[in-house]
Amino acid sequence: MKNLLTLLLVCSSFLVHGQWIKEKGTGYLKLGGWSLLANKHFTDQGLTDPNSTRGLFINSLYGEIGIGKKINLIAYLPFFVKNYQFAQVSKTTGKVYEPRQEYNGLGDFNLGLEYGLGHLKNWNFSGSLTLGIPSGESVAGVDGSYQTGDGEFNQLLQVNLGKSYNISNQGFYFKSYLGFNNRSQGFSDEFHSFGETGTQLFNSKLLILTRLHWIKPLYNGTLDASNSNGAIFANNIESFTLGGELAWTIGEKWGIALGTATPLFGKVIYKATSFSGGVFLSF
Amino acid sequence: MPYLKPFLLFFVCLFISCTDVDLIDDYLPPVLRITTPFSEITLGDSYSFEASYFNNIGEFVPNSQLEWESSDSEILTIDSHGNATPLKIGTVQIIVKTTSSEGSVLQDEINITIQSNVVLVPPEEPIEEPSEEEQIPESNTQTPTITITNGISQITAETNYQLELAFQDAMGNLADVPNSNWTSSNEALLQVDETGTLQAIAAGTVTLTVSVQVSNTIISAQSVINVIAPVVAMVTSYSGEVVSKSSYTLEGGFTLASGNDGLILSLDESYKASTALPGLYVYLSNNANTTAGAYEIGAVTVFNGAHSYNLPNSIELMDYKYILYWCKPFNVKVGEAKIYD
Numbered sequence: 001m002k003n004l005l006t007l008l009l010v011c012s013s014f015l016v017h018g019q020w021i022k023e024k025g026t027g028y029l030k031l032g033g034w035s036l037l038a039n040k041h042f043t044d045q046g047l048t049d050p051n052s053t054r055g056l057f058i059n060s061l062y063g064e065i066g067i068g069k070k071i072n073l074i075a076y077l078p079f080f081v082k083n084y085q086f087a088q089v090s091k092t093t094g095k096v097y098e099p100r101q102e103y104n105g106l107g108d109f110n111l112g113l114e115y116g117l118g119h120l121k122n123w124n125f126s127g128s129l130t131l132g133i134p135s136g137e138s139v140a141g142v143d144g145s146y147q148t149g150d151g152e153f154n155q156l157l158q159v160n161l162g163k164s165y166n167i168s169n170q171g172f173y174f175k176s177y178l179g180f181n182n183r184s185q186g187f188s189d190e191f192h193s194f195g196e197t198g199t200q201l202f203n204s205k206l207l208i209l210t211r212l213h214w215i216k217p218l219y220n221g222t223l224d225a226s227n228s229n230g231a232i233f234a235n236n237i238e239s240f241t242l243g244g245e246l247a248w249t250i251g252e253k254w255g256i257a258l259g260t261a262t263p264l265f266g267k268v269i270y271k272a273t274s275f276s277g278g279v280f281l282s283f
Numbered sequence: 284m285p286y287l288k289p290f291l292l293f294f295v296c297l298f299i300s301c302t303d304v305d306l307i308d309d310y311l312p313p314v315l316r317i318t319t320p321f322s323e324i325t326l327g328d329s330y331s332f333e334a335s336y337f338n339n340i341g342e343f344v345p346n347s348q349l350e351w352e353s354s355d356s357e358i359l360t361i362d363s364h365g366n367a368t369p370l371k372i373g374t375v376q377i378i379v380k381t382t383s384s385e386g387s388v389l390q391d392e393i394n395i396t397i398q399s400n401v402v403l404v405p406p407e408e409p410i411e412e413p414s415e416e417e418q419i420p421e422s423n424t425q426t427p428t429i430t431i432t433n434g435i436s437q438i439t440a441e442t443n444y445q446l447e448l449a450f451q452d453a454m455g456n457l458a459d460v461p462n463s464n465w466t467s468s469n470e471a472l473l474q475v476d477e478t479g480t481l482q483a484i485a486a487g488t489v490t491l492t493v494s495v496q497v498s499n500t501i502i503s504a505q506s507v508i509n510v511i512a513p514v515v516a517m518v519t520s521y522s523g524e525v526v527s528k529s530s531y532t533l534e535g536g537f538t539l540a541s542g543n544d545g546l547i548l549s550l551d552e553s554y555k556a557s558t559a560l561p562g563l564y565v566y567l568s569n570n571a572n573t574t575a576g577a578y579e580i581g582a583v584t585v586f587n588g589a590h591s592y593n594l595p596n597s598i599e600l601m602d603y604k605y606i607l608y609w610c611k612p613f614n615v616k617v618g619e620a621k622i623y624d
Contacts, residue, residue: 039305041613043531043559044559045530048530049529051610051615052305052613052614085613086303086304086305087303087305088304088307088614089305090306090573091306091307091308092339092340093339095340097573098614100304143562144612145562145613224558268559
């Protein structure tokens with residue numbers, strides 16, 4: 001019905017802050033929190049249905065580190081995931097039908113490498129491979145639905161491009177990628193596309209950016225409710241998400257970032273706006 | 284980074300604190316429901332009626348104080364426990380009342396048709412059986428006769444019937460019936476006591492004989508009686524349609540019917556359910572808005588085509604009003620079917 005794991009993925013993409021390939025020994029780290037609270041979702045038909053209010057909160061560490069001349073190591077480590085549901089209480093009698101439920105655990109880690117392919121005019125190209133490590137729990141909580149991971153090992157292969165441009169002497173950047181996510185354990189593979197543009201204001205103290213992220217399943221998986229035990233939460237999800245972020249550089253190398261994202265369209269995904277925040281460090 | 288610690292504290296407080304609840308709109312008007320689905324009963328037996336009171340969230344309230352009434356006590360009487368005795372053929376309304384916890388008087392009624400438990404026949408001709416020792420000489424007297432005045436050709440099993448005798452003496456006058464002897468050719472099917480009261484046990488054909496001894500003559504009468512199975516008409520099944528109450532595919536016809544060992548809920552060939560739903564369960568409930576107090580039949584494992592669920596025999600046909608299809612993990616109704624109105 002609703003895909004929590006997709007949101008993890010969306011979350012991870014929203015934490016991407018670095019732009020081009022970093023030089024060896026330099027990097028970007030971000031300690032962040034991400035939260036979503038939803039009482040409705042997009043169904044498998046793309047329509048909106050209600051659900052009991054569920055929340056997801058993630059503490060994560062994101063990092064990009066240059067480990068070679070053209071190679072970056074990328075890691076997204078959701079070290080604390082809280083999946084919870086509000087208590088269900090009778091409006092008529094006040095009787096508690098179901099107490100508040102929650103499950104805390106590790107999320108699915110993403111580890112990847114990005115390799116700089118070069119540039120053409122002012123377009124920069126790179127390729128990356130991200131491995132989705134099933135370090136989370138795919139069946140968790142009282143009824144198995146409070147999972148913190150999807151239980152499958154996936155490989156996301158991307159072609160990235162970036163470009164700088166100016167509008168009225170104001171510098172902007174644009175970056176984008178196309179990706180194919182090969183999923184295992186009966187999950188459908190996915191096509192990913194992503195676009196982001198932003199600019200820096202106030203003597204480069206404030207970065208403001210906006211993003212679009214589209215995930216389209218290929219519906220070639222075999223997993224459904226007739227042959228799985230809860231793991232279908234993460235299968236055949238589709239989302240087209242609009243997001244934005246403000247990053248304010250406070251110190252010489254560090255600052256804070258606040259972001260938000262909302263799905264404009266989706267299938268098997270919560271219909272709710274997420275909010276994120278974090279502290280970043282560039283070195 | 285002097286501001287790092289306050290920021291971290293801020294984020295922890297921002298994202299972890301939440302104590303809210305979802306309020307389930309589960310109000311239903313309280314209802315009193317006769318749960319004994321009789322529509323026809325027969326004379327000669329008594330019947331126990333039951334009713335259940337469901338409160339404002341559809342929960343069954345046990346041990347409710349019920350008041351039973353008959354619309355015509357000449358046709359049927361009913362006591363305070365719902366035990367009804369039909370007295371004569373006709374149609375009558377049985378009414379039950381109780382007072383809800385909110386103080387309102389709740390009522391339900393059911394129309395009952397009372398059928399005869401026997402088929403009457405004209406009296407049998409007497410049979411004269413002179414004793415071996417003595418033959419009655421011809422004279423101006425006539426042979427005494429015994430006659431069943433309310434003879435029957437058919438009686439319904441599990442009911443009673445009182446036979447009456449008439450005795451005509453040798454002078455042709457009606458007289459008191461001498462001590463009579465009643466016998467049944469098959470007491471496993473039909474029993475009779477010394478007063479002529481029949482107790483029909485099971486279906487079959489029985490020859491009933493009554494005899495009296497007058498002087499040295501034994502006079503008897505016989506009647507062939509067919510015992511038929513009980514003809515109490517009651518609802519034994521309900522059928523309807525499961526319909527989606529969400530954006531997920533769910534449809535199909537259902538039948539809830541009595542089986543050999545409890546009720547069977549059957550879904551027909553037209554049944555289809557979305558396989559995109561995690562944790563789809565099927566319930567029987569008296570409140571279409573919640574599974575609280577509902578009976579959980581189990582997880583849905585068939586998503587297309589005919590299949591059935593065997594229910595425990597503790598569940599009666601009218602115990603629940605709705606079939607609910609529910610996404611259990613997210614507490615969402617996917618679809619429902621009303622079992623009866």
